[in-house]
Amino acid sequence: MASRPEFLPRGLSVSETISSKVNPFQDGSGFTLNSTAPLATLDYGTEVAGIPFFSVSAIEPPENHHDVQIEVRYSEAYSPLAHPLADGPYIFSVSLANGFRVETFNVSSIGSFASPLVQGGQRWQSIRLLSTGEGSPASISFDRVGFQATVDLYDVGDMPATFQCDDEELNAIWGLGAAAAATACVEKGTQPAVWDVDPVMGVLLRSQKPAVWDNGYALANYTMEFDASIERGGVWWTVAMPNGGYEPYLQLRLVGELPETSTFANVNKTLAPPNSILVSHGYDFVNQTTLPSNLIGTFPVSTPVAEKSWHRIKTVLAPTGHLAVSLDGQEVFQISMSDYYTGGSTVSFTGSFGVGAWQDEVAYVRNLAVTDTANGSTLYAHSLNTEDVLAQFGTQRNIESVCLDGPKRDRLVWLGDFYHTARVVGLSTSRFDLARGTLEIMLGTQNEYGVLAINTPMGYEPKTSAPLGSVGGLEDYQLLGASSMYSYIRSTDDREFLRATWPKWQKQLGWLESRINDTDGLVHLSSEFLATGATAPTSSGSCAAVQVLREFAELAEAIEDGAAASRYTTLADGLVKAVQERLWNEKLGIFSAAVNDRGNFSVPATAFCITSGVASAEQANRSIAILQSQLALGVGYKDDTNVDADDPETKISTNTNGFLLDALFRAGKYSTGHELMRSLWGAMVHNPETSSGASWEYILPDGRPGLDRFTSLAHPWGGAPTYVLTEWAAGLQPAPGPAxxxxxxxxxxxxxxxxxxxxxAVCRVQTPLGPLTIRWETAEGDAELRVVVEAPVGTSGTFVLGATKRGLVGKDRYDFNVPI
Known part of the structure; x- marks a missing residue:
């Protein structure tokens, strides 16, 4: 454990209940849990990520008299520590982390131990001494607890790229995106495999949703068999998981006999009775905010399911719509899915298969065989006792450095969400190696049409994981992903990487060109995140396409591909003309949501029509004015005119408001942008019980997290102020164009x-030639501005303020005063 950097708690409360009123806590101070104060609340002060570790200094009565059980919960916000499942579970994907936010340990002796799985992101942690009945130990003492870091140790105030000004609230807001990027971007090999492989016992499964075979999505009506040895609790498996697992699918869980000697005191035997098989259609056996599950039934097993004994489990999906499960050759049940309520969703028998284990459960699985139910032909067979299964089921250590959507959720490489993250990384952590790795993973999923997977998992090989990444969904994510490449090159001037990957980017832009309609001249996309329900052709889709084409014309110019630069410029000019003719509503002063929806408009359409340069100055002013009057809602802006402003659960997207924030500053609406920054992002720093130190995913109009416990409170897509403050408030930007x-x-x-x-204000950015810093401050009663610039040799700049324009060339330091 000592070889890993560590995140350590900054605050501690020991009491009968959890408490956010913590006292300062120093490493090594230690604390004791006992019958009168059985619960510790630990505050790490900001978002941290890693493998939980514990060092026990004493057990009373002495060790070996009786094992101690402790229950540990993890959460980004404080209040979910009071919930039985904390702020989890996170069973959306196999994420190379514990799928649950509660784990329980038997402690039998003093010394150190660690969890086998990563906890991806949290500020808060609680440790509770469980009562196990007569003879329970009276107390347990810890001298150290914390997390073995699986991300960079970071200090927002000391990052390679920085921003600071005389407004402490803005400084804290700048740090939100920086902290999110620091914890969501992970280096190659830092996220350990979540399956262990034993050459005799097979794969060891712990606290993970079933990981599925990467080549099974076209399979249907099959029979799945495997051997399982339950080490504790039970075993979980799934069948007929659809492409990517983003629709409800069948979940099955065998619960063992739950002997007292090995069963934790906090196991819910009502939810999961011993010696039974649970069947659910959804994502789990319990509901999560946006991931519903419908329990179909709990079926008793006729004989006790002994732990540490091998059992053969057989699941049959029949063409008739019947589901049957047998255990050790004895049928447990056979049901027709049409007889059961599944929340209105249709039960499909098509999709892949996999195995896992529910919270705190441990099982070995081996000898997995899948055959066609009708003819018995073999579809898959593996002993599961060799390391190659890790890549097949996406459970291997991360093979590339990547930026995830969030450290706790979603731990996936989302293509479109990297739009903001790429810019945040450049102006905070400056981990350009992680940004480049993300782009490489994305490009590795490209299909024959040029399309990239929109949400790539870490544990699979990129090419084989493409089906899991929902290729073809949310087509405007292709545009946002392409724009993130431009942001990377704009920061790094990495022309070697640009040249090496140029054919793939051209292929993707060829796909984009194929989406430009010959009749109306607009971009027609089949599914759009930015359009928020509008039907193509939309303003958001076409304006985002203009932005990408302009950006790639610059990239083409940088590598001297004049033909591509000319082609992309011509396409962009044609789109601008079509948007102006067909989507600008002169009467209302808006860019219409869509050609067939002329009266409605949206935040993304307004933003991208400005940032792409489609909007004239007058159009930008008019569209921002009507947006302020009709889309302002609580702390931010609702996505479009169709969103219900009276619903208190309406979510404000920090992603789309981030697009708008950038557009407001580009349009010179500094006051409006400043107000949005303080209201929306300020809400993330004011309340210590919800503040994670990082930018959130969604927020409610009243300033609370927007998806209840499910909300990611460390989401780089919500970090736009980090780059806006550097580029606009401090005022340092790359010069326009490839130069x-x-x-x-x-x-x-x-x-x-x-x-x-x-x-x-002062900011620093990292360039290929070294750090570039600007400092400015008002002087002489605010009549003058003192400016100091320290620049790498080989760079040059221009200072602009009102009518003052000054070239800065040939030095590494510039120190001057200008009138305001």
């Missing part, structure tokens, strides 16, 4: 920061 790539040429302009009322 500015890697900040070889740069622009320093504090106009927006002064308009926001700032008296001083």
């Amino acid at each position: 500015g790539f890697g900040y070889r040429n740069w622009v320093a302009s504090p106009e927006a920061g002064l308009a926001m009322g700032l008296k001083h």
Whole structure:
């Protein structure tokens, strides 16, 4: 354990109940849990991630008299620590982390131990001494607890790229995206495999949803058999998981006899009776905020299911719609799925299969065989006792450095969400190696049409994981993913990588070109995240396409591909003309949501029509004005005019509001952007019980997290202020066009920061030639501005403020005053 960097708690409360009122806590101070104060609340102060570890200094009565059981809960916000499942489970994907946010341990002696699985992201932790009946130990003492870090140890105030000003709230808001990127971007090999392989026993499964075979999505009406040895609790398996697992599917769980000697005191035997098989259609056996499950039934097993004994489990999906399960050759049940309520969703017998284990359960599985139910032909067979199964089932250590959607959820490489993350990384952690790894993984999933998977899992090989990444869904994510490549090159000037991957990007843009309709000249996408329900052709889709085409014209110019640059410019010009003719509503002063929805409009459409340059200055002003009057809701802006403003559970997206924030500053609406930043992102820093130190995914109009316990409170897609504050409030940006790539040429302009009322600001960015820093502060009664720029040799810049324009060339330090 000592070889790994560690995250350690900063605050502690020991009491009868959890408490957010913690006292300062120093490493090594230690604490004791006993019958009068059985519960510790630990506050890490900000989002952390890693493998939980514990060092026990004493057990009373002495060790070996009786084992101690402790229950540990993890959560990003404080209040879910009071919930039996904390802020989990996270059974959306096999995420190379514990799928549950509660784990229980038997402690039999003093010394150190660690969890076998990662906890991906949390600020809060609780440890509860469980009562196990007569003879339970009176107390347990810890001298150290924490997390073996699986992400970089970070200090937001000391990152490679920084921002600071005289407004502490804005400094905290800048840090939100930085912390999210620091915990959501993981280095190659840092996320351990979640299955262990034993050459005799097979795969060891613990606290993980079933991981499915990567090549089984076309299979239907099959029979699945495997041997299982339940080490504790039970075993979980799934059949007929659809492409990617983003629709409800069949879940089955065999619960063993739950002997007292090995069963934890907190096991819910009402939810999972001993010697039974549970069947559910959904994502789990319990409901999660956005992932419903319908328990079909609990079927008793006629004979006790002994632990540490091998049992043969057989599941039959019949063409007649019948599901049957047998145990050790004895049929447990056979049911017709049409006889059961499944929440209105149709039960499909098509899709892949896999095995796992529910919370705190442990099982070995081996000799997995899948055959066609009708003719008995073999579809899959493996002993599961060799390491190659890890890649097949997506449970291997992460094979590439990647930026995930969030450290706890979703631990997937979402293509479109990288739009914000790529920019946040460049202006905070500066882990460009992780950004490049993310782009490489994305490109590794490309299909023959040029399309990239939109949500790639970590544990599979990129090419074989493409079906799990919902290729073809949310087609505008292709545009956002392409734009993230531009952001990476804009920061790094990595032309070697650009040249090496250029054929794949051209193939993707060829797909985009195929979506431009010959009749109306607009982009027609089959599914759009940005369009929020509107039917193509939409303003958001076509304006985002213009932005990507303009960006890739610059990339083509950078590598001297004049033909591509000309082609992309011509396509962009044609789209601008079509958007102006068919989607601008002069009467209302908006870019219509869609051609067939002229009266409605949205935040994403407004934002991308501005950031792409489609909107004139007058159109930008008018569309922002009507957006303020009709889409403002609570702390931010609702996505579009169709969203119910009276519903208190309406979610405000930090992603789409981030697009808007950037657009407001580009349009010169500094006051409006400043207000949005304070109201929406300010809500993430004010309440210590909900603040994770990182940017959130969704937020309610009243400022609370937007998906209840399911909300990711460390989501880089919500971190737009991190790059907006650096580029606009401090005022440091690459110069326009390829000449500015890697900040070889740069622009320093504090106009927006002064308009926001700032008296001083400083920022640092990392360039290929070294750090570039600008400091400015008002002087002489706010009549002058003192500016200091420290620049790498080989770069040049321009300072702009109102009518003042000054070239900065040939030095590594510039120190001057200008009138305001």
